[in-house]
Amino acid sequence: MFANVEFSEGSFLMFNRGTQSRLVRVAAVGATSMCLIATGCFMVSSSAAAAKKKVTGLPKVIKIHAISDLTGAAALYGQAELKGWDLAVKQINSSGLLGKSKIDFSTSDDTSSSTVAAGLASQAVNGKYAVVISAPASANAVVEAPIFSKAHQVTVFNQAGSSGVLISPYMFRLTPTAANQYPAALQYLQSQNVKSVADIYLDDNPTLTGVDAVVASDASTYGLTDVGHVGITSTTTDVTSAVTTILGFKPGAVAILLNGAAAASVVSQLRADGFTGQIIAYSSIGVGVLSGLGASANGVVWPSDWIAPGTTATSIKFAASFQKAYGVTATNYSAESFDSMYFIAYALKLAGTTNQVKLKNAMTTVGEKGFNGVLSNGIKVIDGQEIASARLAVWVNGAAAILK
Amino acid sequence: MVLGQFANAFVLGAIYVLIAIGLSLCWGTLNILNLAHGPVFMFSAFICYYITSHTHDNLNLALLLLIGIVVGALIEFFLDAVIFRTIRRRSANASQAEMSTLLASIGAGAILVAIAEGPTEGAAFTVSPSPITSTVHHIGGAYISNLDIMIVVFALGMIVSLALWVQHSRNGRALRAVAFDSETSGLMGINQSRVSALTLLFSGASAGAAGVLLAVVLGALSPLSGQDLLLDAFAAVVLGGVGSVWGTLIGAYILAGGTTYITATTNGSWADAVPFGIIICVLLIRPNGLLGKARVDRA
Numbered sequence: 001m002f003a004n005v006e007f008s009e010g011s012f013l014m015f016n017r018g019t020q021s022r023l024v025r026v027a028a029v030g031a032t033s034m035c036l037i038a039t040g041c042f043m044v045s046s047s048a049a050a051a052k053k054k055v056t057g058l059p060k061v062i063k064i065h066a067i068s069d070l071t072g073a074a075a076l077y078g079q080a081e082l083k084g085w086d087l088a089v090k091q092i093n094s095s096g097l098l099g100k101s102k103i104d105f106s107t108s109d110d111t112s113s114s115t116v117a118a119g120l121a122s123q124a125v126n127g128k129y130a131v132v133i134s135a136p137a138s139a140n141a142v143v144e145a146p147i148f149s150k151a152h153q154v155t156v157f158n159q160a161g162s163s164g165v166l167i168s169p170y171m172f173r174l175t176p177t178a179a180n181q182y183p184a185a186l187q188y189l190q191s192q193n194v195k196s197v198a199d200i201y202l203d204d205n206p207t208l209t210g211v212d213a214v215v216a217s218d219a220s221t222y223g224l225t226d227v228g229h230v231g232i233t234s235t236t237t238d239v240t241s242a243v244t245t246i247l248g249f250k251p252g253a254v255a256i257l258l259n260g261a262a263a264a265s266v267v268s269q270l271r272a273d274g275f276t277g278q279i280i281a282y283s284s285i286g287v288g289v290l291s292g293l294g295a296s297a298n299g300v301v302w303p304s305d306w307i308a309p310g311t312t313a314t315s316i317k318f319a320a321s322f323q324k325a326y327g328v329t330a331t332n333y334s335a336e337s338f339d340s341m342y343f344i345a346y347a348l349k350l351a352g353t354t355n356q357v358k359l360k361n362a363m364t365t366v367g368e369k370g371f372n373g374v375l376s377n378g379i380k381v382i383d384g385q386e387i388a389s390a391r392l393a394v395w396v397n398g399a400a401a402i403l404k
Numbered sequence: 405m406v407l408g409q410f411a412n413a414f415v416l417g418a419i420y421v422l423i424a425i426g427l428s429l430c431w432g433t434l435n436i437l438n439l440a441h442g443p444v445f446m447f448s449a450f451i452c453y454y455i456t457s458h459t460h461d462n463l464n465l466a467l468l469l470l471i472g473i474v475v476g477a478l479i480e481f482f483l484d485a486v487i488f489r490t491i492r493r494r495s496a497n498a499s500q501a502e503m504s505t506l507l508a509s510i511g512a513g514a515i516l517v518a519i520a521e522g523p524t525e526g527a528a529f530t531v532s533p534s535p536i537t538s539t540v541h542h543i544g545g546a547y548i549s550n551l552d553i554m555i556v557v558f559a560l561g562m563i564v565s566l567a568l569w570v571q572h573s574r575n576g577r578a579l580r581a582v583a584f585d586s587e588t589s590g591l592m593g594i595n596q597s598r599v600s601a602l603t604l605l606f607s608g609a610s611a612g613a614a615g616v617l618l619a620v621v622l623g624a625l626s627p628l629s630g631q632d633l634l635l636d637a638f639a640a641v642v643l644g645g646v647g648s649v650w651g652t653l654i655g656a657y658i659l660a661g662g663t664t665y666i667t668a669t670t671n672g673s674w675a676d677a678v679p680f681g682i683i684i685c686v687l688l689i690r691p692n693g694l695l696g697k698a699r700v701d702r703a
Contacts, residue, residue: 071518071521072526075526076525076526078526079525232675233675233676235632235635236632236675237618237629238416238663241413241416241667242667245668247405247408248405248408261528261622261626263528264623265624268623268624269623272549273547274547288527289528292532292624
């Protein structure tokens with residue numbers, strides 16, 4: 001009936017009304033069918049594309065941003081971390097770990113100020129980053145955390161060991177807490193038959209205040225008598241009075257829970273005042289702080305999650321590439337940040353997407369299964385917190401070494 | 405231990421004197437509250453670190469001190485010649501000049517800190533690859549090193565020399581005239597630019613010496629060390645009386661004593677609060693400080 005018939009208005013009108021009506025109905029059904037078929041085809045191709053997209057899922061450029069203390073009081077740690085991140089990003093991008101996707105890594109400097117940090121965090125949540133890495137200083141991380149938590153932003157922390165940081169399942173801290181590491185130093189004192197310990201600590205630093213509390217609570221576990229504590233602030237430059245007070249407690253060992261120049265000053269002053277007992281310190285003392293003290297710094301011991309060059313193949317390779325890239329020995333801060341970037345990369349690969357929920361889940365999975373990093377093989381991140389065993393470092397003749 | 409804390413306070417007071425005297429002189433005579441003074445103190449030590457870290461030479465203390473003094477003097481001379489004098493010349497009145505130089509000095513200090521943070525990356529630095537050691541004397545429970553004694557002698561010597569210079573020398577009289585009435589002193593033929601240059605040279609030299617000595621005694625400084633000590637120096641100046649040489653000495657030692665006592669007897673967080681509390685009390689009774697004189701502003 002339709003063969004070789006040109007449909008035109010004229011020819012349509014040739015048919016009677018019943019036929020016209022049937023033709024209209026057929027045409028309508030046909031048109032609808034065509035639409036449905038076309039739509040179905042489109043959907044099939046879309047889902048095929050989607051399925052294909054799901055498999056790779058990662059954008060060509062994966063944006064990761066770090067808000068760090070690159071200047072100011074905590075610049076020491078921020079700069080060390082930056083080197084670790086940069087080196088990791090270079091290696092991840094060149095190795096093709098994420099297929100054709102590349103990490104676009106950017107940083108902003110909060111100048112070690114919590115006010116600036118909060119402002120940068122508010123900007124970062126609008127930056128559509130796959131992951132934001134937060135500041136090392138606890139005081140800054142604590143103000144950033146609620147902002148990222150509210151935005152369900154996947155966040156990784158290096159350092160920032162105080163409470164009030166891991167407040168959301170989207171958050172992961174890729175640094176073991178100092179409080180968990182410090183008992184290793186107390187155990188060392190026990191092995192050296194030390195009977196008493198006093199400590200000098202920064203009482204305006206949440207992490208170090210926490211370690212001071214660990215010394216107070218755990219000393220007796222290791223056969224030590226806790227004979228006294230002296231707190232100073234981060235603005236204290238002259239430490240002689242604090243040192244004299246500490247020595248008045250007549251401790252067998254002194255724990256120096258300070259950062260930067262103050263730590264070096266206390267070591268220097270203790271030895272100048274005739275103290276010959278064991279000195280244990282906090283991990284930040286390993287960042288070249290003792291370099292100018294000569295022989296008086298020999299024998300200072302501190303717990304650390306990593307000491308160059310480490311013991312595993314991954315660790316030794318990292319230490320060598322770091323030395324080659326920057327001309328200085330890597331510290332545990334750089335090792336931690338390097339591992340954290342690889343942790344992120346493994347999670348991105350597993351998730352196959354930068355969708356925050358899926359990425360969060362992937363990070364949880366990677367952390368629970370464990371991954372091989374610089375710090376050790378099988379690094380685990382449980383409930384957002386990295387677990388790593390402590391090693392002991394000792395300062396000998398101008399450099400840090402693994403204490404055997 | 406008590407004797408040890410006395411010794412600590414004695415040395416700490418000398419350190420405060422070294423930093424505060426330059427600040428007091430500039431503020432008292434030229435109405436320049438130079439908040440770059442603390443960073444200059446740090447920067448002088450930083451330059452020593454920079455030289456020794458690049459040459460890998462162990463310079464002796466005398467040479468390090470000379471470098472610190474020269475660097476400090478030159479920086480503050482430059483600040484005065486290029487910035488402070490220009491501001492004073494272009495300001496509508498003394499009050500505006502004072503505020504503008506204050507702000508400019510904060511900026512200049514921030515630049516010095518930023519420069520020091522570059523090579524050090526915020527880390528502590530020393531002025532010599534190998535430590536400069538000295539003999540330590542154990543006297544009745546107190547440990548005092550030759551370096552400590554040197555700081556005290558240096559600080560007291562500087563104060564006495566400055567006091568004598570201000571009182572008896574021609575330039576010292578000129579300085580006092582400018583402090584009393586800069587307008588009239590200018591009319592009387594006193595070259596204010598020369599006076600201001602000499603003052604800033606001395607101020608910078610004292611800051612530079614303090615920086616090097618403190619870096620040697622403490623073992624290390626950080627780029628922010630100068631700013632931390634500046635507040636203490638400021639407090640010593642206000643307590644003793646702005647522009648008063650002997651007042652600065654007394655203020656420095658009262659502050660050092662208070663800080664040492666509080667650190668020794670309480671939690672360290674009170675170390676900043678209580679000395680400043682003492683200052684508030686003193687100022688309520690004597691607003692111009694212990695030995696300060698009331699200013700007479702001419703209309």
